[in-house]
Amino acid sequence: MSMFRILDVAGSAVSAQSQRLNVVASNLANADTVAGPDGAAYKARQVVFQTALVGAKGAQGVAGAAGTGVRVATIAESTAEGRRVHDPKHPAADAEGYVTYSNVNPVEEMVNMISASRSYQNNVEVMSTARTLLLKTLQIGQG
Amino acid sequence: MIPRLSAALDFHGQALVLRAERQRVIAGNIANADTPGYQARDFDFASALRAATGSGAAGQGIAVGVMQPGGRVQPTLRYALPAQTNLDGNTVDMDRERGAFVDNAVKYEATLRFVNGSVRSMLDAMKSHQSP
Numbered sequence: 001m002s003m004f005r006i007l008d009v010a011g012s013a014v015s016a017q018s019q020r021l022n023v024v025a026s027n028l029a030n031a032d033t034v035a036g037p038d039g040a041a042y043k044a045r046q047v048v049f050q051t052a053l054v055g056a057k058g059a060q061g062v063a064g065a066a067g068t069g070v071r072v073a074t075i076a077e078s079t080a081e082g083r084r085v086h087d088p089k090h091p092a093a094d095a096e097g098y099v100t101y102s103n104v105n106p107v108e109e110m111v112n113m114i115s116a117s118r119s120y121q122n123n124v125e126v127m128s129t130a131r132t133l134l135l136k137t138l139q140i141g142q143g
Numbered sequence: 144m145i146p147r148l149s150a151a152l153d154f155h156g157q158a159l160v161l162r163a164e165r166q167r168v169i170a171g172n173i174a175n176a177d178t179p180g181y182q183a184r185d186f187d188f189a190s191a192l193r194a195a196t197g198s199g200a201a202g203q204g205i206a207v208g209v210m211q212p213g214g215r216v217q218p219t220l221r222y223a224l225p226a227q228t229n230l231d232g233n234t235v236d237m238d239r240e241r242g243a244f245v246d247n248a249v250k251y252e253a254t255l256r257f258v259n260g261s262v263r264s265m266l267d268a269m270k271s272h273q274s275p
Contacts, residue, residue: 002167009167013174049178068171070178119176122237126170129248133166136255141262
């Protein structure tokens with residue numbers, strides 16, 4: 001029954017998008033971080049999506065019963081240079097008096113967040129439509 | 144006798160299976176709206192239904208003796224042509240997909256009602272109509 005696959009597909013997308021929101025949240029939280037536990041400034045992270053087949057073990061031969069879901073392949077770290085500010089009085093300043101902040105761009109992160117939340121909403125809508133249709137299918141011959 | 148009873152339901156049954164199939168394909172497109180390099184898929188419902196029911200002309204209604212358990216004809220998936228290109232190679236057009244999704248959901252429900260209608264009229268025909 002391919003209707004049940006829809007819930008798997010949309011569910012995988014919802015979980016991937018929520019992971020993306022998570023990464024955005026941790027980037028925004030660290031927007032002004034000077035140094036992490038390793039001494040280096042925080043680097044912005046970005047999720048990389050990849051198509052993943054869900055429910056491929058369907059016994060029926062209905063049009064390749066697997067659905068095309070999505071998963072987070074890797075979380076890539078940005079290699080951009082961190083923001084350098086001249087502030088000799090800062091405790092984390094280097095020998096030249098510069099402080100290296102994280103390379104997070106808050107504007108980019110906000111845009112990323114809006115995009116992720118829209119995609120999340122779309123997939124939730126897909127799930128609720130599939131649920132309605134499934135419930136109506138269960139009532140065949142009763143009305 | 145029994146095959147002739149169920150033959151009336153075969154056509155709409157096939158249509159229902161294909162509608163569910165198309166719903167799944169579109170849901171996959173929506174899920175992969177942000178996946179780099181993903182190519183949106185879809186299939187032509189009319190020709191897929193014609194291939195599944197074996198009826199030559201569209202709108203022929205009842206197809207007889209084409210329902211083989213487990214051996215359904217697979218619809219050929221095609222690639223959607225993007226209206227606007229994307230730098231990451233993703234060809235999902237969200238407006239198109241949402242439109243297709245709603246359209247397909249409504250038609251799925253319509254097919255459900257057709258099935259319900261034929262079940263009801265069949266049950267009506269089986270009842271003994273005695274005047275009260």
